Amino acid sequence: MRRAVRFLLAAGLAVAVCATSGCAALTSRPNAARTGEIRPAVTTAQAREVWARFVKARTADPRKGSEKAALTRLSGTFSGTSLAVETAALKLDRKTRGGKGSSTAATYGEPTLLVPRIFGYPKWFAVRAAATVPAAGGAPAASETRFLVFVRRRAGSAWRQDYEVGVPDALAKGLPGVLVDADGLVEVVTPDTDDGLVLAPDAVGAAWASAVVSDTPAKGAPVSGETFRRRRLADRDGDVLGLGESTSVAYTAKVRSAPPFALRTTDGGALVLFATDDVRTYGPAPGAPSGLKIAVTGDYALLAAATQLRTMTVQRLDVWLAAVPVGEGSAKVLGARSVLVKVTGTT
Amino acid sequence: MRRSLGVAAAAAAGVTFAASLLAVLAGPDDVLGLPSRAVSTAGVAVVTNPNVVSRVGPTVHLTARRTGPPVEGSPDLVLALGHTEDVRSYVGDAPHTVVVQVLPELGTVRTEDVAGSGTLPGPPLGQDFWVVEASGPAAAGVRWPTTDGVWSWVLLNADGSPGVAAEVAVGVEVPGLFAWSLGVVGVVLGAVAVALLLLRLRRGPATRPGARSRALPFPQPRGRPRVDVG
Numbered sequence: 001m002r003r004a005v006r007f008l009l010a011a012g013l014a015v016a017v018c019a020t021s022g023c024a025a026l027t028s029r030p031n032a033a034r035t036g037e038i039r040p041a042v043t044t045a046q047a048r049e050v051w052a053r054f055v056k057a058r059t060a061d062p063r064k065g066s067e068k069a070a071l072t073r074l075s076g077t078f079s080g081t082s083l084a085v086e087t088a089a090l091k092l093d094r095k096t097r098g099g100k101g102s103s104t105a106a107t108y109g110e111p112t113l114l115v116p117r118i119f120g121y122p123k124w125f126a127v128r129a130a131a132t133v134p135a136a137g138g139a140p141a142a143s144e145t146r147f148l149v150f151v152r153r154r155a156g157s158a159w160r161q162d163y164e165v166g167v168p169d170a171l172a173k174g175l176p177g178v179l180v181d182a183d184g185l186v187e188v189v190t191p192d193t194d195d196g197l198v199l200a201p202d203a204v205g206a207a208w209a210s211a212v213v214s215d216t217p218a219k220g221a222p223v224s225g226e227t228f229r230r231r232r233l234a235d236r237d238g239d240v241l242g243l244g245e246s247t248s249v250a251y252t253a254k255v256r257s258a259p260p261f262a263l264r265t266t267d268g269g270a271l272v273l274f275a276t277d278d279v280r281t282y283g284p285a286p287g288a289p290s291g292l293k294i295a296v297t298g299d300y301a302l303l304a305a306a307t308q309l310r311t312m313t314v315q316r317l318d319v320w321l322a323a324v325p326v327g328e329g330s331a332k333v334l335g336a337r338s339v340l341v342k343v344t345g346t347t
Numbered sequence: 348m349r350r351s352l353g354v355a356a357a358a359a360a361g362v363t364f365a366a367s368l369l370a371v372l373a374g375p376d377d378v379l380g381l382p383s384r385a386v387s388t389a390g391v392a393v394v395t396n397p398n399v400v401s402r403v404g405p406t407v408h409l410t411a412r413r414t415g416p417p418v419e420g421s422p423d424l425v426l427a428l429g430h431t432e433d434v435r436s437y438v439g440d441a442p443h444t445v446v447v448q449v450l451p452e453l454g455t456v457r458t459e460d461v462a463g464s465g466t467l468p469g470p471p472l473g474q475d476f477w478v479v480e481a482s483g484p485a486a487a488g489v490r491w492p493t494t495d496g497v498w499s500w501v502l503l504n505a506d507g508s509p510g511v512a513a514e515v516a517v518g519v520e521v522p523g524l525f526a527w528s529l530g531v532v533g534v535v536l537g538a539v540a541v542a543l544l545l546l547r548l549r550r551g552p553a554t555r556p557g558a559r560s561r562a563l564p565f566p567q568p569r570g571r572p573r574v575d576v577g
Contacts (some may be wrong), residue, residue, distance in 0.1 A: 036432045158466035
């Protein structure tokens with residue numbers, strides 16, 4: 001009998017003590033995380049939302065309204081290199097056609113989200129999409145594979161499109177696939193480490209900047225891209241031809257300060273997106289008659305302050321995409337996007 | 348025997364009192380609260396260091412109540428939790444106050460002011476990096492099932508304006524605590540009742556020491572027996 005009473009009281013006491021503190025303490029444990037988890041830069045749902053918003057903004061005519069209003073709209077959609085490209089394109093377009101005519105913006109289809117794991121900010125993800133570029137300026141409509149990079153520079157700020165570059169269909173077969181892990185995420189290649197690559201991602205821009213302006217690139221140059229290099233030289237030579245034989249040109253390119261974006265490819269290499277400033281300065285050739293001036297024509301005339309210039313500096317902004325292999329060989333530039341930014345000169 | 352019963356009775360009283368107290372403290376929502384602490388900043392936000400969330404497991408309830416008289420048109424108070432990397436990026440170089448350490452045993456909160464000239468990139472409500480968030484004109488409360496991670500709590504005005512002052516109370520949810528406490532009270536009281544009943548039955552009605560016998564007298568023969576002598 002006495003035992004029964006004691007048992008009941010002991011059981012009650014145990015339950016009370018457990019409920020008071022013991023159980024709560026048992027369910028708590030030290031926080032195992034000591035450093036921040038390297039999480040996906042964005043959730044798939046958020047990335048889809050960002051993409052849908054971008055396509056909608058892209059489809060709307062960017063030239064609608066005043067130039068100031070149009071530029072404000074652009075800054076809500078683009079940032080960094082792309083904002084510079086789009087701003088220059090908008091200004092040129094408004095001067096060319098007064099903001100009238102059909103939009104020359106590409107239309108997109110078949111987007112593939114390429115979301116990496118990134119710790120800290122800025123965070124970014126890329127989209128690979130088929131794009132159709134409408135016919136414009138005598139050029140026929142073309143289809144491309146476009147790579148677009150969206151960046152969030154700070155938590156709480158908007159995602160904006162920072163890089164966009166197209167790979168022509170003719171070169172698209174040379175594009176390596178982007179490595180995707182079991183979680184469906186892609187791998188970022190750190191810009192300043194070569195990691196077995198022929199070139200570290202942040203060295204590709206400088207190497208290409210010296211190669212693209214060279215009439216005879218050195219054998220075994222770390223970056224090649226004959227399609228684009230020849231096109232550039234043809235432009236330059238065409239300008240000189242149009243301006244007259246007594247015109248000389250100094251042609252330079254330099255990599256922009258914006259950091260490159262690099263993704264690991266299935267062959268262990270990397271796809272690198274970078275940008276360069278391309279500057280050509282035209283002036284009288286040695287021995288040319290004094291007082292010789294350049295007659296500014298075409299698109300240059302739209303941006304130049306005068307139609308007759310003694311020296312003329314033409315600045316373009318270029319966005320490139322290069323495939324960088326591992327081991328031996330050279331990086332290959334496969335995609336480009338270019339816009340005329342500025343024409344200045346001396347009278 | 349008498350001594351054992353005394354100890355048992357004292358234990359039963361203690362347990363009943365403790366369980367009743369727990370039931371009152373926890374209430375039907377099963378949350379045991381700690382005393383509230385005042386935090387404030389002249390900057391745009393109060394942000395906790397990751398070491399403040401040092402233990403995980405239980406579900407915690409946080410409630411922030413704005414201190415000071417209510418001001419017409421003042422912005423809502425926002426209480427939110429996010430990954431520290433997101434929170435630090437969001438607050439950026441805006442002036443704010445960091446809760447460096449919370450010492451519950453001393454009842455103190457150690458803070459450091461961080462000077463800055465920046466502003467928040469956007470209003471806090473609806474940001475996609477919050478794990479939990481709540482807002483209200485005078486108070487904001489959230490419930491968070493704690494998990495491993497590097498976390499920071501943030502307290503700020505809904506419009507991101509500077510000057511935030513609030514009393515923050517933390518509670519730990521112990522599932523079933525209210526029901527258990529009431530159950531314990533019931534079990535103990537029931538046990539006492541049963542014990543008393545058993546004791547009474549065991550002793551029987553005449554076993555009390557000093558009690559007078561109330562046995563009925565045997566029937567006495569009436570009159571004297573007659574003896575017949577022959």
